[in-house]
Amino acid sequence: MELISLLYGIYPRSENLRKAYGKWEKGQLTSKETSSIIEEESRRYYDLMNEASIDYFTDPLFNWYDLLRPVVLSIDGIKLGPLARYKATNTFYREPEIEKIGKLLEMNEFREVEENPPLPAYHELDSESYLYFLPGINSLLKMSKITGNFMDIKERLKDTYLEIIKKIKMKRLLIYEPFESDDIGIYGEITEAVTTFLVLTGSAEKLKALEGMKFFSIISDNPYTYSKYCEVPGIKIVDAQSTRINDGILQKVKQYSEDFQKMVVANTESFDFLPRVIADKKIFSFKGGE
Amino acid sequence: MMDLVTQEIGSFRKPTYLSSKFRSYKEDEFIEVAKKATLETLDLFEKSGLMNVGVGGEMFRWEMYEHPISRMEGVEIFGPVRSFDNRYYNKGSVYGDILRKKPFHIEEVQLFKELKKNNIKIPVTGPYTLMDWSFNDHYKSREELAMAFGKIMNEEIRDLKSAWGEGTLQIQIDEPAATTHPEEMNIVLDSVNESVKGIEGIETHLHVCYSTDYGLLFDIAPSLNVSVYNLEFANRDPISLEGERKGYEDVRRFKETADTMTRKISLGLGVTDIHRDYLEPIPLIRERIEYALKYIEPERLRINPDCGLRTRSREVGFEKLRNMSLARDEVAKSL
Numbered sequence: 141m142e143l144i145s146l147l148y149g150i151y152p153r154s155e156n157l158r159k160a161y162g163k164w165e166k167g168q169l170t171s172k173e174t175s176s177i178i179e180e181e182s183r184r185y186y187d188l189m190n191e192a193s194i195d196y197f198t199d200p201l202f203n204w205y206d207l208l209r210p211v212v213l214s215i216d217g218i219k220l221g222p223l224a225r226y227k228a229t230n231t232f233y234r235e236p237e238i239e240k241i242g243k244l245l246e247m248n249e250f251r252e253v254e255e256n257p258p259l260p261a262y263h264e265l266d267s268e269s270y271l272y273f274l275p276g277i278n279s280l281l282k283m284s285k286i287t288g289n290f291m292d293i294k295e296r297l298k299d300t301y302l303e304i305i306k307k308i309k310m311k312r313l314l315i316y317e318p319f320e321s322d323d324i325g326i327y328g329e330i331t332e333a334v335t336t337f338l339v340l341t342g343s344a345e346k347l348k349a350l351e352g353m354k355f356f357s358i359i360s361d362n363p364y365t366y367s368k369y370c371e372v373p374g375i376k377i378v379d380a381q382s383t384r385i386n387d388g389i390l391q392k393v394k395q396y397s398e399d400f401q402k403m404v405v406a407n408t409e410s411f412d413f414l415p416r417v418i419a420d421k422k423i424f425s426f427k428g429g430e
Numbered sequence: 431m432m433d434l435v436t437q438e439i440g441s442f443r444k445p446t447y448l449s450s451k452f453r454s455y456k457e458d459e460f461i462e463v464a465k466k467a468t469l470e471t472l473d474l475f476e477k478s479g480l481m482n483v484g485v486g487g488e489m490f491r492w493e494m495y496e497h498p499i500s501r502m503e504g505v506e507i508f509g510p511v512r513s514f515d516n517r518y519y520n521k522g523s524v525y526g527d528i529l530r531k532k533p534f535h536i537e538e539v540q541l542f543k544e545l546k547k548n549n550i551k552i553p554v555t556g557p558y559t560l561m562d563w564s565f566n567d568h569y570k571s572r573e574e575l576a577m578a579f580g581k582i583m584n585e586e587i588r589d590l591k592s593a594w595g596e597g598t599l600q601i602q603i604d605e606p607a608a609t610t611h612p613e614e615m616n617i618v619l620d621s622v623n624e625s626v627k628g629i630e631g632i633e634t635h636l637h638v639c640y641s642t643d644y645g646l647l648f649d650i651a652p653s654l655n656v657s658v659y660n661l662e663f664a665n666r667d668p669i670s671l672e673g674e675r676k677g678y679e680d681v682r683r684f685k686e687t688a689d690t691m692t693r694k695i696s697l698g699l700g701v702t703d704i705h706r707d708y709l710e711p712i713p714l715i716r717e718r719i720e721y722a723l724k725y726i727e728p729e730r731l732r733i734n735p736d737c738g739l740r741t742r743s744r745e746v747g748f749e750k751l752r753n754m755s756l757a758r759d760e761v762a763k764s765l
Contacts, residue, residue, distance in 0.1 A: 152512070158510070205514075205515045205516070206514070223514055225610065225640070228610050230563050231513060232514035233514065383508055383523040383565045383567055384567045413511060413512075415509030415521070416509055418508050
């Protein structure tokens with residue numbers, strides 16, 4: 141069986157970047173200067189991915205203050221609410237308050253935004269390994285306070301995602317649903333527009349909605365559930381909640397070798413839950429390395 | 431016990447001379463500087479009218495998690511992990527059996543003994559929160575790790591009591607994570623009880639903030655060896671006067687739980703929001719206290735900020751405490 145490694149989500153920031161943000165927050169560093177540092181740090185991350193032979197990786201999202209923020213800050217009609225706990229962790233995000241989905245603002249050029257480091261939201265790498273990242277529509281809505289019409293907002297959000305994909309000319313996109321999703325069917329048009337990796341949490345009940353959709357990979361806790369709805373099934377297996385390096389990945393995926401010729405091996409959560417020094421080691425463990 | 435005792439919850443903003451060099455002082459020098467900061471903070475607390483002064487604002491501790499964790503064997507801190515935005519904390523990895531290398535807070539008790547102060551309350555980090563905020567790379571389950579932390583906290587509290595000597599010592603177990611996994615309330619119960627098991631001469635407080643459901647806590651209260659529950663209310667209450675005091679509805683639920691118990695429990699009522707500089711006016715705090723008095727007898731009600739005031743400037747912290755004390759005095763007069 142061929143293993144394809146995938147790292148998605150926010151990657152932990154280096155000390156250099158954390159200090160830079162500290163200075164930027166205190167007004168000791170301009171947004172332009174900060175933006176250059178984010179760019180440099182992103183390039184270092186890409187070198188690291190190359191060194192660790194990671195087959196696919198998302199943007200490191202170094203200037204995303206949480207999984208939602210640059211996206212929701214780029215859509216008229218969404219405001220930032222109070223801090224909310226992310227799942228049952230000791231990590232918090234700003235709860236979006238959505239009245240409507242308005243106009244899409246520029247999100248991939250230099251721009252100062254309130255309560256987040258400056259944009260662009262992505263620091264592209266011209267490589268087939270590079271994936272753009274968007275938070276799952278179902279999870280974004282679950283993590284938000286909705287004051288407008290839910291179905292309208294959901295539909296408009298999907299249209300806005302299509303607009304983002306088109307505007308940025310995305311070739312490959314990873315969508316991450318950190319919460320259980322009840323409507324995967326919403327991604328139909330998106331999968332037609334861009335090569336799509338979908339990372340799911342829990343198990344979707346309405347599998348019929350997936351019929352005829354063209355995901356490149358659906359990554360979940362159980363690769364059998366979605367294997368017939370994608371080219372390559374995937375499993376979330378590299379533990380982002382443990383600092384132990386040797387997770388015995390090969391041993392764990394061996395059980396699937398008779399059923400799948402190829403399989404995507406991915407992290408269980410953003411590596412942002414790990415100290416940077418551990419994350420930098422753990423990326424070598426995706427195919428059973430160190 | 432006196433009616434409506436005012437109390438600090440724990441942390442208070444450190445003076446810059448301490449915070450700016452906290453990690454770079456040599457040990458002897460650090461103790462002296464931390465003592466100086468404690469005395470200054472005590473003075474400020476006393477001027478504000480505060481009755482119970484805690485440990486003078488936790489000047490010996492950088493942070494509630496890292497302080498005990500860095501004094502244990504079997505745990506390693508590999509680096510900071512993000513809490514939110516660009517805020518980080520040093521999250522420990524438990525890689526072996528955990529042991530206490532040295533007491534965590536003994537120097538604070540010794541200082542207060544020297545000062546002959548007895549109106550103190552010592553905050554310690556709770557075993558469940560220590561477990562929840564750590565990587566568990568060694569113990570078989572979260573429960574096992576929480577119980578191991580419970581045993582360590584038991585040793586610590588025993589040492590604090592021993593250093594204190596005669597007289598009741600107030601210990602406050604801080605458990606901000608207590609209600610974050612509703613299915614694990616049994617672990618909260620067992621590990622907190624383990625922390626105080628067999629220790630005589632202490633009055634145990636439990637401080638829980640960041641909770642969205644205190645009902646979970648009230649459900650286990652009859653079996654929890656805790657006498658005083660110091661909880662936050664102000665940050666969920668409107669600031670308008672003569673309102674319905676919506677943020678304080680859990681006081682009634684607390685009373686319902688207390689009524690089912692033969693053992694008496696008390697409530698520490700959070701009356702000032704520590705997340706913002708807004709200075710709650712005395713009439714508003716008074717209303718909040720009076721609301722709680724509809725359900726709780728004055729000798730069972732203590733008055734405190736929602737949580738530690740470390741996120742506010744020392745000036746704002748002082749003003750908040752002073753208004754709290756003045757409001758308490760006005761209510762006490764009318765009793």
